[in-house]
Amino acid sequence: MAKQRAKLVVGNWKMHGRLADNRVLLQAVSHGANDLPDDVRVGVCVPCPYLPQAQSLLEGGCVAWGVQDVSAHTQGAYTGEVAAEMAAEFGASFAIVGHSERRAYHRESGETVAVKAQRALEAGLTPIVCVGETLDERESGKTEQIVGAQLDAVLAKLSVEDSARIVVAYEPVWAIGTGKSATAQQAQDVHAFLRARLATKGDDVESVPLLYGGSVKPENAEELFSQPDIDGGLIGGASLKDKDFLAICSAAVAATAAR
Ligand code: 13P
Numbered sequence: 001m002a003k004q005r006a007k008l009v010v011g012n013w014k015m016h017g018r019l020a021d022n023r024v025l026l027q028a029v030s031h032g033a034n035d036l037p038d039d040v041r042v043g044v045c046v047p048c049p050y051l052p053q054a055q056s057l058l059e060g061g062c063v064a065w066g067v068q069d070v071s072a073h074t075q076g077a078y079t080g081e082v083a084a085e086m087a088a089e090f091g092a093s094f095a096i097v098g099h100s101e102r103r104a105y106h107r108e109s110g111e112t113v114a115v116k117a118q119r120a121l122e123a124g125l126t127p128i129v130c131v132g133e134t135l136d137e138r139e140s141g142k143t144e145q146i147v148g149a150q151l152d153a154v155l156a157k158l159s160v161e162d163s164a165r166i167v168v169a170y171e172p173v174w175a176i177g178t179g180k181s182a183t184a185q186q187a188q189d190v191h192a193f194l195r196a197r198l199a200t201k202g203d204d205v206e207s208v209p210l211l212y213g214g215s216v217k218p219e220n221a222e223e224l225f226s227q228p229d230i231d232g233g234l235i236g237g238a239s240l241k242d243k244d245f246l247a248i249c250s251a252a253v254a255a256t257a258a259r
């Protein structure tokens with residue numbers, strides 16, 4: 001029997017936003033999130049230059065903010081990189097690490113993702129560790145092998161205590177930005193596999209939040225979030241529209257109530 005865990009819905013804005021549009025979006029999300037019950041938590045991961053704006057508009061409310069990546073280094077001659085501690089100075093709570101776009105376009109290895117998770121934890125941020133298979137990998141029956149190895153690389157580097165402080169997001173690469181979400185059953189199957197893998201590290205690690213990401217929309221969110229091992233979502237495109245994002249947050253409420 002699955003334990004009742006709080007739901008978490010996090011927006012990943014990717015490289016979108018401008019000051020004026022952000023203000024409207026952040027204010028609407030902050031306002032709408034006030035009506036959500038305490039067992040549904042909401043966050044937005046913004047491009048780094050907008051951290052001060054997110055902080056000034058969200059501070060004191062119930063929406064947390066974060067970044068989409070952090071450096072594997074703490075400081076030094078790493079042009080263009082942003083240290084986890086820098087994000088923490090602007091009140092960030094979350095740092096996405098190992099998003100498939102970074103693994104693919106920046107050739108981030110499992111080892112690099114693990115170090116980034118460690119840097120985030122050291123700075124007091126919650127790393128949202130992304131894992132996911134490509135369409136080819138799914139079609140050749142390698143989904144569990146791929147996501148298992150991606151998760152293991154991170155767990156191998158972290159202590160049991162630190163492992164219990166992460167969030168894991170399953171994002172099948174073929175479902176990201178394609179409009180083609182995994183079915184609730186496909187997602188649940190992988191989440192159950194990941195949950196079992198987390199359990200091997202300890203009881204507290206077993207219950208870390210497991211988010212689904214990949215074409216989550218108001219229409220499919222409740223069914224996805226009602227699955228026993230899906231604790232919420234990591235939302236790309238739909239997090240840029242206040243009504244859609246808030247509808248997805250409400251779906252998390254409905255899914256919790258239905259359990
Ligand atoms: P979409 O919701 O746009 O498919 O993006 C998912 C994602 O990559 C979130 O990190």
